[in-house]
Amino acid sequence: MGLKVDALKQQLSDDDCVKILEICKEPKPFKDLRKASKAAKIKEGKLFKILKDLKLSEALLFADGKYYTSPEALEYLK
Helix, strand or coil, X not given: CCCCHHHXXXXXXXXXXXXXXXXXXXXXXXXXXXXXXXXXXXXXXXXXHHHHHHHHCCCEEEEXXXXXXXXXXXXXXX
């Protein structure tokens, strides 16, 4: 297991993926993530695809009812 770097690099070319990773630097419950994504003008259908893709690449993790950007992915955001 671990961060799938090739998938993450591809995802970082999508501004909306980057926005979600930025939003989730601090752990967020889905309700707050949804509000923040609406404010960032990300459509709900795309939000679900982004969440799925980022979770599969392990750039976005889920624990204690909250989504958060993995420490490894944070390094790529810098």
